[in-house]
Amino acid sequence: MSTYTAINLVKRPTGGPIGPDLFEKVEKTIPEPADGEFLVRQTHMSLDPAMLGWMSPDTDSYVPPVELGTVMRSSGLGEVVSSRHPDFQEGDRVMGMFGWQEYALSDGSGVNRLDADLSPEAVLSVMALPGLTATKGLYDFGHPRSGETLIVTGAAGSVGSIVGQLAKAEGLNVIGVAGSDEKCDWIVNTLGFDGAINYRTDDLAARLDELAPDGIDVFFENTGGDIQPLIVERMNAHGRIVVCGMIADYTGKPKPGPNWIPVIKKRLTIQGFTMPDHLHEAPTILGKLMPHVQSGRIQYRSHTLKGLDSAMTGLNLFFTGENKGKLIVEL
Known part of the structure; x- marks a missing residue:
């Protein structure tokens, strides 16, 4: 048997x-x-x-x-x-x-x-949970508009890399946060992000000021960590924060969150988001994603x-x- x-x-x-x-x-x-x-x-x-x-x-x-x-x-x-x-x-x-x-x-x-x-790598990297999560989260909760500035943490990961590429396709200024110089180089020189921050080695506040001198409109959060409150402080009025993941806090004691005064002053929208709530929408979500994939604008x-x-x-x-x-x- x-x-x-x-x-x-x-x-x-x-x-x-x-x-x-x-x-x-x-x-x-x-x-x-x-x-x-x-x-x-x-x-x-x-x-x-x-x-x-x-x-x-x-x-x-x-x-x-x-x-x-x-x-x-x-x-x-x-x-x-x-x-x-x-x-x-x-x-x-x-x-x-x-x-x-x-x-x-x-x-x-x-x-x-x-x-x-379709290769298994393409399916699992783009058309499965990562692509669905990135597309649903960015468009339906981030509401990207051409000319705005978006920052995404976990930017070299499966979700973050697609978020950034979709935002670039929509005409946004895109900043990615990643954990190595190699990853920062990849998202800028291969994926086309406008700038990158190495959260392990960079002066976080100085790099944020350099890359987002006019503030941040959309924050797609995948990781948590020390950069989170610094990003919230730099959000523009009526900015949108999509909270998709907090991997820095998953196995330890969560760190205190950012100061909520900017949430009031800037009238920020903060939306927690998980893809299982929206799996029934998969065909519609893929309908938004696939034209970008077919045009070659999404790399993985x-x-x-x-x-x-x-x-x-x-x-x-x-x-x-x-x-x-x-x-x-x-x-």
Whole structure:
């Protein structure tokens, strides 16, 4: 009888590195689909900062935490290898929430078929959660207008890099915040950002004054950190702040937030945002994104880890900043 490997979450993170001690590898029997089901052999998994929140015990969030003793949650793509579902056939390439496992049984809920010509890297880097998140967050909550100034943290990451490129396509002055000189060089000289700030080495206040002398209109927040209050202080009247991620605070004690007096004085709009609230809008969101992709205005890069086991330590790359582009596990 054939088996496959899955990885269960068995402990909650306590603030240290994410490692194999939080997980358990298990062998399972490859199932046969029942009527209305199909079996997917997963080939690529997405690693995302949101997973750090899913692993926590917090029940007061936009999705329930992953239950201990169950397969770790993640999106991925693969091939249908057996089907008793009328809408999915053997050989179909599909994407869905398949978890950290080599095979997944599905009834089709939340699963989408993929164009056979698209590479896994393009799908997971642009057309999956990163592209949906960037497009929805920027247009529907950031309300970008040509001539304005936008700053995005985590600018070399999968979401931030797309936010900046979309904003450039709309005629904005775009500043990116990243964690290395190499990443800063990439977003300016390859992606076309107008300026970059290395949050590890730059004089943050001085660089903000240099790159945004007329203030900031849109702040797309992915990371938190010391630069956050400095950006809020420089927001223009009626500026918009889209709070998409706070990775700097995910595993430790959150730092105090920025002074709220500028929020009043500048009449700022602050919107917390998570993509799962809007997944039903995916076709419409992709309709906004795809013209930019097809025109070549959206570039990306991916950072691929090899083997299912690599997921157990791969999430640490989000803390160290060592990942370069969309983090993907190739099974």
